[in-house]
Structures are given as C-alpha cells and as structure tokens.
Amino acid sequence: MTGRLLEVDKLIVEYPAGGFGRKQPFRALNGVSLDIRPGETVGLVGESGSGKTTLGRAVLGLAPVTGGAIRYNGRDISQLSRSKRRELSSEIQVVFQDPYTSLNPALTIEQILTEPLTIRKVAKAEATSRVRELLDQVRLPADAGSRLPREFSGGQRQRIAIARALALDPRLIVCDEPVSALDLSTQARVLALFKEIQERTGVAYLFVSHDLAVVRLLSHRVAVMHRGEIVEWGDGDQVTARPQHPYTRTLFLAAPVPDPVAQAERRAERQRLKAALTTN
Amino acid sequence: MTAVPLPPEAVPGVSAVEHAGVFRRLLKDPTGVVSLAFLVLTVLAGVFAPVLAPHDPDKASAADILAKPGGRYLLGADGSGHDILSRLLYAIRPTLEGAVLAVLVAAAIGVTAGLISGYYGRWFAGAASWVASLLMALPGIVVLLAARAVIGPSLFGAMTIFGILIAPAFYRVVHAAVSGVRQELYVDAARVSGLSDARIISRHILTVVRAPAIILAANLAGIAIAIEAGLDFLGLGDLSRPTWGGMLNDAFTNIYSAPLQLLWPSLAIGLTCMALALLGNALRDELERSGTPKRRRRAKRAPATVSVQREPVITHDEIAGSAGEELLLVRELAVGYDQPNGSVQTVVEDVSLTVRRGEVHGLIGESGSGKTQTAFAIMRLLPPGGRIVAGDINFAGVDLARGSEKEMTRLRGARIAYVPQEPMSNLDPSFTIGHQLTEPIRVSLGVGRAEARARALQLLERVGIPDPPRTFAAYPHQISGGMAQRVLIAGAVSCNPDLLIADEPTTALDVTVQAEVLDLLRDLQAEFQMGVLLVTHNFGVVADLCDRVSVMRAGRIVETGPVRSVFADPRHPYTKSLFDAIPEDSQPRGPLLTKETP
Secondary structure, three states, X not given: XXXXXXXXXXXXXXXXXXXXXXXXXXXXXXXXXXXXXXXXXXXXXXXXXXXXXXXXXXXXXXXXXXXXXXXXXXXXXXXXOHHXXXXXXXXXXXXXXXXXXXOOOOOOHHHHHHHHHHOOOOOHHHHHHHHHHHHHHOOOXXXXXXXXXXXOOHHHHHHHHHHHHHOOOOOXXXXXXXXXXXXXXXXXXXXXXXHHHHHHHOOEEEEEEOOHHHHHHHOOEXXXXXXXXXXXXXXXXXXXXXXXXXXXXXXXXXXXXXXXXXXXXXXXXXXXHHHHHHHO | OOOOOOOOOOOOOOOOOOOOOHHHHHOOOHHHHHHHHHHHHHHHHHHOHHXXXXXXXXXXXXXXXXOOOEOOEOOOEOOOOOEHHHHHHHHHHHHHHHHHHHHHHHHHHHHHHHHHHHHHOHHHXXXXXXXXXXXXXXXXXXXXXXXXHHHOOOHHHHHHHHHHHHHHHHHHHHHHHHHHHHOOHHHHHHHHOOOOHHHHHHHHHHHHHHHHHHHHHHHHHHHHHHHHHHHHHOOOOOOOOOOHHHHHHHHHHOOOOOHHHHHXXXXXXXXXXXXXXXXXXXXXXXXXXXXXXXXXXXXXXXXXXXXXXXXXXXXXXXXXXXXOOEEEEEEEEEEEEEOOOOOEEEEEEEEEEEEEOOOEEEEEOOOOOOHHHHHHHHHOOOOOOEEEEEEEEEEOOEEOXXXXXXXXXXXXXXXXXXXXXXXXXXXXXXXOHHHHHHHHHHHHHOOOHHHHHHHHHHHHHHOOOOOHHHHHHOOHHHOOHHHHHHHHHHHHHOOOOOEEEEEOOOOOXXXXXXXXXXXXXXXXXXXXXXXXXXXXXXXXXXXXXXXXEEEEEOOEEEEEEEHHHHHHOOOOHHHHHHHHHOOOOOOOOOOOOOOOOO
C-alpha cells in the first residue's frame, strides 16, 4: 500500500498474569488500528492505563503481540526475531519519557550517541563527526560529547535522547511522553525542536502523551485511547477542537485552561456533561 | 504558542569528567592503601618464598625442636624442628591459590547464572534461585568433610567444592543488580538501537555488576582463606606441604611449652583475612561514591546561590471586597541550606504573601523556583539542613518561624493541614486506610474510637469515595491514585483546619481525576471556609481554583495579584514568557500536506 509508512491492524497485546494457576492474561490493547504516513505526526492521547504506551512499545518490538499485525512499509514486523528486528533499528527509533533513566549514567554523551553507530560498523572518525553533527542538530554545544549525563538538565538530556534517536536517520520515531517530565518553558523548546527536525528530515512521529494541548500542537492526526481501544481517530483539529466521542469530550473538558474566565465556563460545561452522562 | 528561538544551550561548566580511575582514588584512602600494600607484599613474599626463606621448610632438625625465636631461627622452630618463618612463607602460595580458585569458581558460576536469570528471567530465574537456596542451606564444613572422604586430601579439590558452595553469594548480588538495571529505559533504548543481547550485557549490564562483584570477591577470598586454615587445622588438608592451618595445629599441641608459636600462623591468617575485608570495604566506599551518582530529585534541586538583584515585586491592584480575615501572613521569608563549607545557600529569599480565610492562593513556578520550599517552611517541615534564615510567618497570632517544635506539632494536622503530591507514598502500606484516618482524628480531636470511625466514614463519603466502608478497610495498594488522593484530602480536612497547604495535589493524577479532585478541593474550601495555599506548576490549575496567584522564580516572588488580573495582564517578563510557553491555546497543526492531498 502506498503512502503508509506504518500500519497497525487490529493489534492485540496481552501480558501474562503472574503467579500460578490459569489466570486471565491482562489485555493491554484490544484490536487497535491506526496508520502513519511518511513525515506525519500521529498523536496518541489517553490516560494512564489506556494502553497508549503499550502501543508505542509494541511498535518498537518491546511488547508481546498476541494478535493482529504491525506493518512497516507493507511488511509485518509484529513477530520478528531479535536478529531480524535489529535490522529495523535504523528505521524505527524511540525517545522515552524519563530523561533521567533513559541515558546510562556511566557513559559519556559521545559513547551514548555512537552506540547505535558502532553496530553499523561506522568508522571511528566518521562516528565522531556524526556526533558533532547530531549535537548541533539538537542545539547542544559540540564539547558536550565528553561529558556525563548528570551534568545536563532534564531538557538537555531529552535533547541527547533525541540526538540518539536521530543517529541512524530513522523514518519513524516513537516518542513516549517525551516532554511530560519537563518544565513549561523547556517543554516549549523541546516541542519546537521536534517540529523543526520533522520539517527538515521528514521523519514521522508516533507521539504518545496524556496532554491534549501538547498533542494538538504537534500532531497532524490524533487517536484517543481508552481502556485498550481507540475511541476516536481523525484529523488533529477535528479531534482536539470538535471531539465527537463522549470520552474525548470529557477528557478535553477535564484539562483546565489557563484562563480563569474560560475555565469557569468549561467547568460548568463539564459538570453539565457529567450530569447528562450519569442520568442517561 | 509563539515560535521559540533555539539558541545552542549553554551547559553549566561542572568540571572535567571525573574519569580518574577507582584505583587511583583507592590510593588516596588510607584503609585502601594499607590493605592493598599488605596484600601486595604477601603475594610477593609468596612468589619469592624460595629466595626469601632462610631454610628449607621441610628440613627437620631434631636438635632445634621448639627452638626459641632469634638466633638461627628468626621466629623459632616448631615441634618437629622446622623453621617457622620459612614455612610461613612457603604456605602463602598454596593458600592464596586456593582462595583465588574458590573465588573464581564461585564467580564463574554465580555471575553467569545471575546475569542470565537477571536479564532473561522466566523459568531460569526460578530454577537458579531454588538451587541457590539449596546450596546456601547446605552446611559447608560438613560437605567439605564428606568430599575429603571421597576425593582425598586435595587442597584444590576442596576449594573447588567450596567455590560451588559460595556461588549463591555472587548469584544473589548479580541477579539483584541486573534485574534492577534491566528495567532502566536505557537498556530498552539500546535494544531499539539494534544492539545484540551480548553487547547490551557487556556495555550496560556488566558495568553495573562489576563493582559489587569485585567487593564480594575480596570478602569471599578472606572467608576462603579462613576455611582453608580451618580444614588444615583439623588435619584434613594436604599434610605433605606447609600450611598456615597445619602450623596452627602443630603450635596448638605445644601450646604449654611454646605458646608464642601460636601467634605467627594466627597473625598470618588474621592479617590476610582482615586486609581482604578492609580492601573490600575501601573498594565499596570508592565505587559507591562516584560509580552511579545519586539522581537528584527535581523538586529538591536548589538553584545556584540566588543572585538576582532585588527587584520590586509587581503587585496587581486588589479587587474591592476581597478583604477577608488574614489567616497567614508571610513577611520577607528566607530559607537557606547549610553547606559543608559553613556557608548557607539561600533557596528562598524575600518572599511575602498573604492567605485570607476562604481564599485560595496559588504559588506557581518551575522546578527549583522555591515554591515547595516556601510551603515546607510555613509548616516547618524543611528537609535536614534547611532552615528559616530570615522573616516572619504569622499564622493566627502565632509566629511559625520562631514557634517551638511542640507548638508546631499541635498546629500541624489540627489547624494547618497538608495535601502532598504523591498520594501513594504518603500512605503507609502496612496499615489500613481506616487506621491511618482515625489515628489523627483521635489524637487531634480527643474523641473515642467509635466516634472517630464514624467521622472517618462520613469524611470518605464526603470526598466522593463510592463505598466508604470498603475503602476504610482497604490497604493503600488496593485503591487507585485518585482514590488515595481523596483519602489524603479527607485526612487533611478531618480536623477542620483553618489553613490547607496543597503541594502539587493533582500533578500525579490523570486529567479527568485531576478535574474531580479540583472540584472536591473547591467544594471543601467553601464548606470549611479554609484558607488554601496551592503550590503548582500548572497555570490551568491556578485558573481553575485560585483567587490569588504569586509567580516564583529563583527563590523570589516576581509578580502577585488577583488571578484574573494577573492572567489578563501579566507584566513581569518572566510571567509573560511562561504564558507564551503554554501550549494550551495553540493552534492545531492541521492535516499533513502531501502531494496526494493538494
């Protein structure tokens, strides 16, 4: 199929129940379908436990897929062996939520950034110049390479994580809550960086977040997840400004807006919606 | 959101990376140097024993039985007329070789099994830990005695078996370290980067295992030497060659005629074991000091010495009719932390704010702005090292900045209540919700058990918990985060407080739960006519709940006033920049434009 970089088709992910006995496995994703085009950002919104992170991990091959398919460029990648999966590492990359645990504290920034390059057998000199290029792309000084992660602030660490994801020129980056651990002004700068990189390199993002405002800012299309299923899926402005599904509307109204007058109205509207839902 | 320019970020110059090896730092530690030097000398003495020893260790001279120290024999001669010093020196090599063998065997089995079970888990982990428990349950000496009966008096055979017996020690340590690091996101990131398991283990996992394994090896080597000596002392070792344990046995038989002879092998065994143990400790100190730096909690990160010039706080005009009873008056509060060098690092400076009865005062700022420190200072619950350096805190006629600890204990809970950020970590997992709710009610209000229970159930119902008796009997892990926060709010208002201090009360919650908790706080505040100090970083929460807001930056308040006025007309450049950074009123990005969709 042309124009589809990634296609998730009726995906089911189940985690085996712990302990003895025949307990029901926990179904984290229940028949989820969506697609991502090249150069596109698909936002994935939901509350904790909705399965949004699991979907991202399934695309990365880090979650057990029990049903359905994930097609990358038309090829099913949901059941690949580890060695086949490794070949995909230059195509699909990741930026995690917590910039404090996603970088090994014992390695220097240069060691972290060259890690994906060394397995590609890139020559040392070439790798060093690539590191400088990557640091420049994420607006960090060139001498950052010789330092350790602990010398950087949260926002700077997240830039390093972005640089690592970019090292192999991937076509899709799964961003799992990449700005939710950051301060407001840092968050704005990192989001702008995401956008700028996309406009320059044409990489596609699967952007997972609980923050509707952040998703709206960055996403071309948005999927709303609730209890392991996608309840609403469509163009970003449609889903985030004129949501159809009651759950999306609840979610949308629950986020307080930074305007006391508007927020008072929203609060009243949310309470009306809640009352309507409980009486029905 | 306006486009934010992206200049290269300056990285605060901390220091050249501390790559100075552990070894070099070990040399600066007196314990490390002494123990290491002793061990090196011992090894050298063992290797060069044939050169150093003044006599043939096996040459017995009937004339010199139990010869006194000095003269021909420096340390004297033993019960068979052997030179003690020579035998001590000759015994070093087999002793150390045995210990090294035991440790190597243990490490080879234990580290390998620990790596596999920690990294892959599943059935192997179960089986391995079962075997480890079994080995640990076996009495070591008995097994060694039985083995000797089968394989004969072989030092290396015994030490190999001993190595197997102590392998669980390595297994446990390595397994714990690996399964901990396995959860780290950087291991996932390495997998996504396409690293093979072998590479991930050698690059990310072994570095974590290395330190504890080395420390353990040093300690186990000491134990192995002691066990060796024990076997030899019992006469179960190889009798054909000199050993420390064997010498101890010989000296023991002559303890009345030549008691001094007991000293030399004892010293050799004791000092070697001690040196190994101390080396292990010194290594641990050095590795733990710098190996993995402790992650600093964001909230605690104090800004570098506050050096902003004293600029006037931008104060918005009061709205007429907002003059309630002034419940809390903070004047020029400064909070500082004592530094090791004797100076005081100020994290909050010149903070003045007022909370009136029936009013919600929002304290907003980014991490490290000092907002939480201010809240903790008002409750006098600053972390160790922190104290109020200057200013007054007047709460209903009491100066909280100078009040006695006893006075504070009486006020906290009863008149000043607190709602924390992390609901789960503020409930004790080993007590039921009901127990944790009724205890403070009984203490603060002095009521009986039944009455406290009735009040707690009533409160649980009031905060919107669907089935109060069930939650009352539940343990914290049985309820959700949102429910836990409701329970804590119920606890906070249980004694009808005048002032409620809420530190990011909804940050850990989902947006829909957050909206409900904010509704609850608003209702309770109106019902109890409390003054509320709300610490948050979320402008939406402030807009929703607060009547008044103060914006903090780098330990100071830069702008304060009624919420509507500040939000409609932010004046301080910092406040403006924060408003600009809010993604809330951003435009949707719109669908992707491609050639197919013109």
